[in-house]
Amino acid sequence: MKKVYIIHENTEWTMHLTKRLDELQVPYEEWHLDQGSLDLTKEPPEGIFYNRMSASSHTRGHRFAPEFAGQVLAWLEAHGRKVFNGTRALSLEISKVLQYLELNKHGVKTPKTVAAVGKSQILEAASEFKGQAFITKHNRAGKGLGVQLFQSIDALRKYVEGPEFEEPVDGITLIQEYIQSPESFITRCEFVGSQFVYAVKVDTSEGFQLCPADACQIGDLFCPVGEEVEEKPKFQIIDGFSDPIIEKYQQVLAANKIQVAGIEFIRNIEGEIFTYDINTNTNYNSDAEMKAGRFGMLELAKFLKEELEK
Structure with missing residues (x-):
């Protein structure tokens, strides 16, 4: 069978x-x-x-x-x-460098990013940002691994040379410009079968670790998504979201044979979209879905059922 x-x-x-x-x-x-x-x-x-x-x-x-x-x-x-x-999707899942190259290839704007191996190289790379705020993150990440915000190279030096420094599993640290948004949220666009399902607004006021999985909320110390309060839930599905960026995302997914993904972006003060993550192991938040009546895993199960029956 x-x-x-x-x-x-x-x-x-x-x-x-x-x-x-x-x-x-x-x-x-x-x-x-x-x-x-x-x-x-x-x-x-x-x-x-x-x-x-x-x-x-x-x-x-x-x-x-x-x-x-x-x-x-x-x-x-x-x-x-x-x-x-498949293999191409996995390659992008474990490398943000590859993600950004593919996004840029299809006209999707990403934050300025420098990849560095070695502590002295990380500090040298930060000098590229000339006094602007920047963040660090792991190239092979997930769950916001290694994401730290810095206002100066001196602050970065204390982190890199101190006991709290997180060594990336692949050795590659990314130094990336910090996109100042007028509001503390990012947007995550979900795709199943390469088709847009919905967009979710994610509150970032408590930090950058934004895994929507229910399991993260209860027991995963590496992924503290915060407690949801009734007035301001951390995850909210946006009713009727529409933007030309969706078509560009679909082009990226098709070119890389990715059928299921969550793609995250942030808008700056001028309203420009900067895309910074393609998650091919996407999860969904059950509270947000219950409120909106939209269910990502159900859509995925239906897609797999249809493909199995073909």
């Missing part, structure tokens, strides 16, 4: 999808790739394959899960299996 095969390393982020697949009576099997083996003499099973491997896997003790997933995805593609968010 053909199935949907879900490739991932974090059950807490996948159970919401499997629940929807159960509701739609879609046969599926999970491949948890934090460890395993791959026999290259064998052929993959029949079915469709959906990759949910995360760049932040190392924060859950799954250091080499993306590397192993990359080999499994290449094996599936070599045998002609239908893979959603």
Whole structure:
């Protein structure tokens, strides 16, 4: 029997999808790739394959899960299996440098960014911003890893040379211009089957770590999304969102064979859009979805069901 095969390393982020697949009576099997083996003499099973491997896997003790997933995805593609968010999507998931290059290629503006390896190189790269505020972040990140705001190189030096410095898992730190927004929020656009589903407004007043997953809200110390208050929820789905940037995002996704993604942007004081993240392991916030009556995982389950039946 053909199935949907879900490739991932974090059950807490996948159970919401499997629940929807159960509701739609879609046969599926999970491949948890934090460890395993791959026999290259064998052929993959029949079915469709959906990759949910995360760049932040190392924060859950799954250091080499993306590397192993990359080999499994290449094996599936070599045998002609239908893979959603395959090897190219995984390459972008684990590298913001690649994300920015692809966004720029399609006319999408990104913040000025310098990639650096080594503490002295990080400090040297910060001099490019000539007295402006800047942030640091990890190239291979997820969940806001390594995101810090600095007003000066002296402040950065204290951080980089101090005990709080976070070494990126791939060694690459990004130094990026800080986009001053008139309001403390960013916008995240969700796509399923490369089609726009909805946009969500995310409050950033409590920091930059913006993972919308419900699991992050209860137990993930690496992803403190804050407590939601009735008057000002952290996540709000925007009714009737429309902007020309959506078409450009779809071009980026199509060019990189990405079917499922959440893309984040911020507007500056002049209203210009700066895009800074493509998340191919996208999650959804249940409270925001309940209020809006829109359900990302249900749309994803329907998409996978339709593809399996083709």
